[in-house]
Amino acid sequence: MHTVLKSATKTVTMGHDQPFVIIGERINPTGRKKFQELLRAGDLSTIEKDVRDQIDGGADVLDVNMGVPLTDEPALLASAIKLVQSLTDAPICIDSSVIEALEAGLEVYEGKALVNSTTGEDDRMEIIMPLIKRHNAALICLPNDETGIPMTSGERIIITEKILRAADKYGISHDDIVIDPLAMPVGAEPDSVKQTLETIHIIRERWGLNMTLGASNISFGLPNRHAINAAFLPAGMSHGLTSAVMDARTPEIVQSVRAADLLLGLDQWGGNWITRFRAQEAAKA
């Protein structure tokens, strides 16, 4: 199963036989008050720095979210996507819970985008899946529905089945379905990561689908979050996680992912690992 994402000039492939795909999470105004104010005033300059930092840090794909309350989110997201595409050739993950914003983003996007996201709710899939089909994009799907966020892997698997039936109905290839196995704060529920890892394992075994999740969630409310995130990702990868929307600016976390690529046989003979090392040494010199 390969999920192929493209910009105008670059292709990134997610797969269980591919190096992990790092999706940079930073272009997102949630919890960034100053960024919100600038965006509301039409000032997108912060994005330039966010793009540079994340690409330099090792992001393969960039998530773009413009969820600023009380603004014209579709217009803002479209402008942001155009700007990001002018700055980098990395493919984009178009992130919004507003359907009109996803539509506006897909309209202006050049290439094959990843869309973040739909839940397994019928009324969401009914609108978003045809949109995905029309624009030939790939779609992140969350296995939760109108009744809440299921805490057990079993319930998540049942909703994943439902998502795949919907994908079949709308003619979307399973290659273009990326499941989000739901990462919840381990500080709020001690068993939550265990359930997530189990979900990842079952989805990989049963369907071989690609999976991504919001990795930074895991460490919410805890001290020394980087170390927790850096430990979680290799664990997820060894169960079958193929991507994450994550902090791409912290070397500790990115390195743990790239080291796990090597250890899991996804970077044979350490080609990527050594190349990165040399580039870092050259940058220091």
Added chain:
Amino acid sequence: MSHEEIIKGLFDETMVGNAPAVLDLTNKGLAEGMSPDAILFEALIPALEEVGARFERGDYFVPEMLIAGKAMSGALNVLRPLLAQTGAETVGTFLMGTVKGDVHDIGKNLVNIMLEGAGFNVIDIGVQVAPEKFIAAIEEHKPDIVGMSAFLTTTMPMFKVNIHEITKAGIRDNVIIMVGGAPVTQEYADAVGADGYAADASTAVRVAKDLIQKKRALVNA
């Protein structure tokens, strides 16, 4: 054990979230003739206030706050019926729900725990709460405060819808309305006509207490 030792033990064990010890000391205190009021207001509430203060300073973390809250809830289950008998005035009743279209509840549950810890009677009506359900619950429980939680920019507009419907039902003046959730800001809370907003669970308790005090002062004036 003297009453002082029990109070101190309750405070210390609540601070570290030792639920069995807190429950044990609560029962021991009652057996030795301590009033439920004293246990609540001299030990448990001060302990949770200290937990909240440490959390706000960054000295305490989410799991520590959660287990302290859980330890306290265990004691409250024992104390609540007794407190009801003595007719002690509660800090206030807080009705809480995640808005329609939204199923996120981790933040909401954290706020509930801290509110309970502060002595509020918390009524949680769950996730995906439609405006008519908020209204029915307000009429049933007559809360001092209604708290609404939203985690998504798409579900935040439900604050405004809810407040509009509550106003139309003619019960807006009966309740204080607080809103919160990851994407919510003070400006947004003001824009939708809420009375209060807080960025985290501990601050929410402080804001809730302040708002109730102001309202009671106004009514008594």
